[in-house]
Amino acid sequence: MIPIIILFVLVLIVLLLPLETLHRNAGDGTDNNKAVPAPLPCELQLVETLPIGLSYTQNSPKFMGTYEAWKLLLDKAKLTVDIAAPYWTLRGIDVNDSSTQPGDHIFHRLLANGDGGKPKLRIRIAMNKSQESILHADAKILANYDAAEVVAVKLPNAGVLNAKLWIVDGQHFYLGSANMDWRSLTQVKELGVLAQNCPHLAHDVGKIFNAYWELGSNGDGTIPSQWHWTFDTRYRLGRPMLLNVNKNYTMQAYISSTPVALTTTGRTHDLDAILNVIESAAEFINIAVMDYFPLIINGPNVQFWPPIDNALRRAAVDRGVAIKMLVSWWPNSHPSEDNFLRSLQEFSQVMQHVDIQIRRFIVPVNDELEQIPLIRFSHNSFMVSDKIAYIGASNWTGEFFMHSAGIGLVLADTTLIESTIRTDLFKLFMRDWYSPYSLALKRNLQI
Numbered sequence: 001m002i003p004i005i006i007l008f009v010l011v012l013i014v015l016l017l018p019l020e021t022l023h024r025n026a027g028d029g030t031d032n033n034k035a036v037p038a039p040l041p042c043e044l045q046l047v048e049t050l051p052i053g054l055s056y057t058q059n060s061p062k063f064m065g066t067y068e069a070w071k072l073l074l075d076k077a078k079l080t081v082d083i084a085a086p087y088w089t090l091r092g093i094d095v096n097d098s099s100t101q102p103g104d105h106i107f108h109r110l111l112a113n114g115d116g117g118k119p120k121l122r123i124r125i126a127m128n129k130s131q132e133s134i135l136h137a138d139a140k141i142l143a144n145y146d147a148a149e150v151v152a153v154k155l156p157n158a159g160v161l162n163a164k165l166w167i168v169d170g171q172h173f174y175l176g177s178a179n180m181d182w183r184s185l186t187q188v189k190e191l192g193v194l195a196q197n198c199p200h201l202a203h204d205v206g207k208i209f210n211a212y213w214e215l216g217s218n219g220d221g222t223i224p225s226q227w228h229w230t231f232d233t234r235y236r237l238g239r240p241m242l243l244n245v246n247k248n249y250t251m252q253a254y255i256s257s258t259p260v261a262l263t264t265t266g267r268t269h270d271l272d273a274i275l276n277v278i279e280s281a282a283e284f285i286n287i288a289v290m291d292y293f294p295l296i297i298n299g300p301n302v303q304f305w306p307p308i309d310n311a312l313r314r315a316a317v318d319r320g321v322a323i324k325m326l327v328s329w330w331p332n333s334h335p336s337e338d339n340f341l342r343s344l345q346e347f348s349q350v351m352q353h354v355d356i357q358i359r360r361f362i363v364p365v366n367d368e369l370e371q372i373p374l375i376r377f378s379h380n381s382f383m384v385s386d387k388i389a390y391i392g393a394s395n396w397t398g399e400f401f402m403h404s405a406g407i408g409l410v411l412a413d414t415t416l417i418e419s420t421i422r423t424d425l426f427k428l429f430m431r432d433w434y435s436p437y438s439l440a441l442k443r444n445l446q447i
């Protein structure tokens, strides 16, 4: 009997061996002892806020609005809604203008959850700890009416909880630049991504929300020196999650985070994610951000902070990668910002093969809103290369990567197909670049 079993086992080993080697060869080289996992389901689309009055040509690409995306998330919610945002000013309390309505509507939908003191949904809010009551009044009201549980997160080094994130039922999420602010739904240009029926990526981004929740809940706000293993992730740069996007094509995805103290085991730091997009580009890199400085600019001492600037110069000079940057301009923009941008662009003047073009994106002031000053600007934060789409919420200045809490989503094409969420982002960028709102750098920019 025993020899027969041994023989059987041997035959089995011989039969299975080729199969195993086959799988090994099909691997992407990063994880040789495992078979390639099947891509995980995820419906992804770009969502944006175009400030009222901005108009593009008829045939320019169009995307779902941030307001529609948030309403859709609330429609879908059955059990839980987790929201991270720096501050809450959804209600247009001191503003008499119809453009506050979408924000008011979202606020009242959330507030209705408290009806009868028996919440239907568990709504958790993590926000930045701030002394100014105007920044947290909305969230306080939601807590007082039992509509939501609210925690405030205090970060060291004057860091701001800057992430803007919604997670619904552990299945769907929004991630991007839009604040819980009525202006972010009608007056400020914003960009994000809506993920539906995307449980695996939602679970991973949920770990970051849980870290915020833990920090806000544990009283003294100290950051654990060692995070519990439940905050660890398996998905990172070099070992991404494979997604079957919109039941149609495969992309590689991972979620990055800042600062280092909140970047738990296995996760890629947001700066490393950005540097990798720049370093892996072969043809072009298009960047849209609100502010860009090779400095840690806020705080007691200005410090030089060149990692992104260096990587861009190297890509352009050493590898001939074409770079386009669309940086926001509004009356509150720092006057010196143009100098840093011009310094970067100057390379193109002295070396023929270098192609760095920088423009400012200006959201024109709306006459009707002149009595509400300083609310119209471009706030989106993203990058698209010939391979990768990156969606975040940070200014590209040092403090956002050193001290603030933020999240980035990295999505890489795996095959050459005509239309992916990366090509959507490329089309969106080009629409803005060639729009009347994009202006070449010049001294004393005025509109």
Ligand SMILES: *[C@@H]1O[C@H](CO)[C@@H](O)[C@H](O)[C@H]1NC(C)=O
Pocket (backbone or CB within 6 Å): 096
């Ligand atoms: C708000 O604006 C409307 C129409 O412009 C006006 O009728 C109304 O009196 C205003 N309300 C306040 C409180 O200013």
Ligand SMILES: *[C@@H]1O[C@H](CO)[C@@H](O)[C@H](O)[C@H]1NC(C)=O
Pocket (backbone or CB within 6 Å): 086, 087, 128, 129, 130, 131, 135, 153, 154, 155, 158, 159, 160, 161
């Ligand atoms: C965030 O919180 C810190 C203190 O924890 C505060 O200094 C800062 O002003 C806050 N920023 C915002 C945007 O609320």
Ligand SMILES: *[C@@H]1O[C@H](CO)[C@@H](O)[C@H](O)[C@H]1NC(C)=O
Pocket (backbone or CB within 6 Å): 290, 291, 297, 298, 334, 395, 397
């Ligand atoms: C960066 O972004 C925030 C809003 O997200 C803005 O208030 C701030 O002024 C920006 N610029 C700098 C240089 O910090």
Ligand SMILES: *[C@@H]1O[C@H](CO)[C@@H](O)[C@H](O)[C@H]1NC(C)=O
Pocket (backbone or CB within 6 Å): 246, 248, 417, 418, 419, 420
């Ligand atoms: C899948 O993508 C291709 C192009 O990449 C597109 O033509 C096709 O309509 C898509 N199919 C579905 C079911 O969305």
